[in-house]
Amino acid sequence: MHAIEVTNASKVYRRYSRRHQFTTLKSALLSRSLTRDLRPDETFAAVRDVTVTVRRGRTLGVIGRNGSGKSTLLKLVAGITKPTTGTVHVNGRISALIELGAGFHPEISGRENVFINGIMLGLSKREVARRFDEIVDFAEMKDFIDAPVKTYSSGMYMRLGFAVAIHVDPDVLLVDEVLAVGDEGFTHKCLDKFAEFKRRGKTILLVTHSLGLVERFCDEALWMDAGSMKAVGDPKRVVGAYITDVEVAEEEQLAAGDARAQETAETVSPDEPSSAVLPDHPIETAEGPADMFRATEGRWGSREIEITDVQLAGEDGTAGHVFHSGEPLTVHIALRSPIENQDFVIGIGIFNAEGVCCYGTNTSLEDLKAVRILGDAEACFNIESLDLVEGTYKLDVAVHKLDGYPYDYHRLLYTFRVKSRTKDVGIYRPRHAWRFSEGMAFDRVEER
Amino acid sequence: MLHNLAGLVRYRGLIQSLVARELKARYRGSVLGFFWSFINPLLLLLVYSLVFKYMLEARYEGITHYELFLFCGILPWTWFSTSLLESSAVLISGGNLIKKVLFPAEILPIVTVLANMVHFFFGLPILIAFLIYFKAPIMASELLWFPVVVFVQAIFTLGWALILSALTVHFRDIRDILGHILTIWFFSTPVIYPYTMMTKHWQQGLLNLNPMSHVIITYQEILYFPGPVGHWAWLLLVGAGSLVFFLFGYWVFDRLRDTFAEEV
Numbered sequence: 001m002h003a004i005e006v007t008n009a010s011k012v013y014r015r016y017s018r019r020h021q022f023t024t025l026k027s028a029l030l031s032r033s034l035t036r037d038l039r040p041d042e043t044f045a046a047v048r049d050v051t052v053t054v055r056r057g058r059t060l061g062v063i064g065r066n067g068s069g070k071s072t073l074l075k076l077v078a079g080i081t082k083p084t085t086g087t088v089h090v091n092g093r094i095s096a097l098i099e100l101g102a103g104f105h106p107e108i109s110g111r112e113n114v115f116i117n118g119i120m121l122g123l124s125k126r127e128v129a130r131r132f133d134e135i136v137d138f139a140e141m142k143d144f145i146d147a148p149v150k151t152y153s154s155g156m157y158m159r160l161g162f163a164v165a166i167h168v169d170p171d172v173l174l175v176d177e178v179l180a181v182g183d184e185g186f187t188h189k190c191l192d193k194f195a196e197f198k199r200r201g202k203t204i205l206l207v208t209h210s211l212g213l214v215e216r217f218c219d220e221a222l223w224m225d226a227g228s229m230k231a232v233g234d235p236k237r238v239v240g241a242y243i244t245d246v247e248v249a250e251e252e253q254l255a256a257g258d259a260r261a262q263e264t265a266e267t268v269s270p271d272e273p274s275s276a277v278l279p280d281h282p283i284e285t286a287e288g289p290a291d292m293f294r295a296t297e298g299r300w301g302s303r304e305i306e307i308t309d310v311q312l313a314g315e316d317g318t319a320g321h322v323f324h325s326g327e328p329l330t331v332h333i334a335l336r337s338p339i340e341n342q343d344f345v346i347g348i349g350i351f352n353a354e355g356v357c358c359y360g361t362n363t364s365l366e367d368l369k370a371v372r373i374l375g376d377a378e379a380c381f382n383i384e385s386l387d388l389v390e391g392t393y394k395l396d397v398a399v400h401k402l403d404g405y406p407y408d409y410h411r412l413l414y415t416f417r418v419k420s421r422t423k424d425v426g427i428y429r430p431r432h433a434w435r436f437s438e439g440m441a442f443d444r445v446e447e448r
Numbered sequence: 449m450l451h452n453l454a455g456l457v458r459y460r461g462l463i464q465s466l467v468a469r470e471l472k473a474r475y476r477g478s479v480l481g482f483f484w485s486f487i488n489p490l491l492l493l494l495v496y497s498l499v500f501k502y503m504l505e506a507r508y509e510g511i512t513h514y515e516l517f518l519f520c521g522i523l524p525w526t527w528f529s530t531s532l533l534e535s536s537a538v539l540i541s542g543g544n545l546i547k548k549v550l551f552p553a554e555i556l557p558i559v560t561v562l563a564n565m566v567h568f569f570f571g572l573p574i575l576i577a578f579l580i581y582f583k584a585p586i587m588a589s590e591l592l593w594f595p596v597v598v599f600v601q602a603i604f605t606l607g608w609a610l611i612l613s614a615l616t617v618h619f620r621d622i623r624d625i626l627g628h629i630l631t632i633w634f635f636s637t638p639v640i641y642p643y644t645m646m647t648k649h650w651q652q653g654l655l656n657l658n659p660m661s662h663v664i665i666t667y668q669e670i671l672y673f674p675g676p677v678g679h680w681a682w683l684l685l686v687g688a689g690s691l692v693f694f695l696f697g698y699w700v701f702d703r704l705r706d707t708f709a710e711e712v
Contacts, residue, residue, distance in 0.1 A: 013710060025618050029703045079550050081709045094550065102548035107473040116469055119462045120549055148476070 002091065003172050003203035004054040004077055009086035011047040011072050046072040048227040049086070054220070056091075056171075057201040061214035061235060063242055064224035070207045073224065074098065074176050077205060092171025092203075095121055099176075101161030106150035110141060113149050114164055121168045131167045138189070139163035159186060166193055173197055176207045191217075211239045247322045247419065254321035254415045261413045265299035297394075297413055301406035305344055305373060305399050309334035312395075312416050323386055325420035325429065331381040333397055340374045344407065348381050349396035350388075351412065358388065358427050364402060387429045390420040449702045456552065463555055463562065470563040485570035492526065493519050500640055508642050510673075513582045519575055520671045521639035521664045527568035528605050528660065529630045535560040535609035536616045536623050543712035553708050554701055557609035565602060575671070585674040593677050597666045600683060604659060604690035607697035614701045617711045637661045642668075662686045 047069040054060045062070045075081045076088050078096040103120055104113045114135055118128035136145050139159040149157065166173075175194075194217070197204060208214060214221050214235050221238035223230040225245075231238045311319040311332040323329055331348060347362030363370065395414035400406040436442065456463075475481045497515045500506045511517050535557040539546065542556045579586065616622040637660045638646065646655045655661050662682040669677045 025704075028707050029700065075709075080547065082706050096548075096550060099544070099548040103545045103551075105469055105473050107476040108469055112469065112472070116462075116465050119465055120545075120551060125461055125465070 003056040005089040009083040012084040058219045059204040061218035061221045062207045068224040069227040095168040095170035096174040110145040117164045135163045172203045301408040305337040305407040307408045329383040329386045333379040337373045347398045466559040489571040531561045531564040536612040557613040600687040607694035610697035610701040614704045659686045
């Protein structure tokens, strides 16, 4: 028995232009379509040809980037909008948690709003009355239920909206990214409620960006991309494919960002070039603890020795911008010196998003004395295991004289992202392991 | 369409609660609160009788108690014009509901018309006080027509409310022009002057073509003018026309229904 059946459904929106208003309104009146007589370039397909079925009692998680059509799909299933082509069938009573507390009237009390909202969502007055105490308890609103809704905090507003919607006792529950409404405790309560729904054999359609939730909670996952279905099936597999795809996109984005930063750095030089580099602090900034967003990216120096290229490479040796914690990382620094030079130091610094220097070093600090450089050369900075926590990092790369006189200083021009399966915090991840004595035991949880 | 119309019966509980909410919320925060329902028509009456009776010194044949005459017409007219003005904006201001909740949108203009009808009813006790004070000659048989004319007006107003609310979603201009149209409509309806004044040929033509004039005249015949209601044939004609008009309004609304979620 299918609870939700979406067959070849597409939703086409009209691109916003006033030009075709009259013809479209006429066509809406005469042929019931706003979009049929529009040219393809005047329309925009938010959902394209989606076919998906959810059996009764199953939970489907919908993931995808912003603007991929997740919410439109949810609205189609909820019946709030009609598909332009294709069909949508839902068996049973629907409750859609799309916007919590939609339809609350600010001037009247929470109590009255609960009644009206409940009736709006399909309950009778008597049914609301019977569930009223439960709703108020769930929302933790006992003391404020008789105050006008306009005096509520946004959290109270959402909690009450959620409590009403969840007590409608639907056969099909549609949830659109609403779990972020409350504090930790309330979120757990919501999840418990969802779990209870599952146990009672209700069907749930969940749109979320929380991939862990999808893996843990859903029987199936649907990945939407640019309006189309990219993958559907086992949550672990679909989420995995999605993460890989996101990494690829991030990679492209970081590469584009780096290219932009390097381009502007070529043209704009900071005001005080040499003072930024001190002999004993080859890489640390002179401006004190730098905030990445305040410290200007830039490039300066005499270019007697020039850094021509910087590449980051992971385990397999190909250049990239997204790496995994614990894997090796190599920074390739290509240098060029037109004339022979014997006084130079190569340095490198890694900064996190807060601008904290996670690590900085140079050849001089590590007791390497330069002998010579001439023509094109490459220096590799090899990190055996990238023991950083998840986050975005930026690189300083520099070549300068032993006394600090800069040849070529690249400040925060290179960005890379570290991904980690462990969501630990801090700056540095020491190699570590947990060990437990007799008398206590842990099980490994199978989740991301 | 008829299926949808029949389905509305299921939502009568919701309509009921929304009308109640509308009435409760309207005067929340004001000092006089609910009394405004009574004060509003009184003030309106005061303004019009000041202007027409004392400033313009209008004297109409057959009208001895101008205030009472004015009251009989202005109360239902207020119901009509306020309903239209409010319903033209109701889908846009209720856009959140249409976009986020599965909810038959026609409930919003219907609630607007009904809430204003209740306001009209709240004005009636004051009208009755006036009638008693001026010892108006009312026959019991005349009063039987009162529910009929209220029903006709409700259907007619609902038809307009549906059309205006649906079209304003696409043409916001309606909100701006509607006020002016209602003003000219007000002055061409015999509310501030008796219909007997309309003697010229074109005036009578205009009077007869205007459904609201028949509604208002019926109110005046029941409540103000002595003798049996002489206008009932016109009223029934308008009533039949209003039913057709209401169905047309619902058809327009039903056709445009799917576009609301995208346009508001």
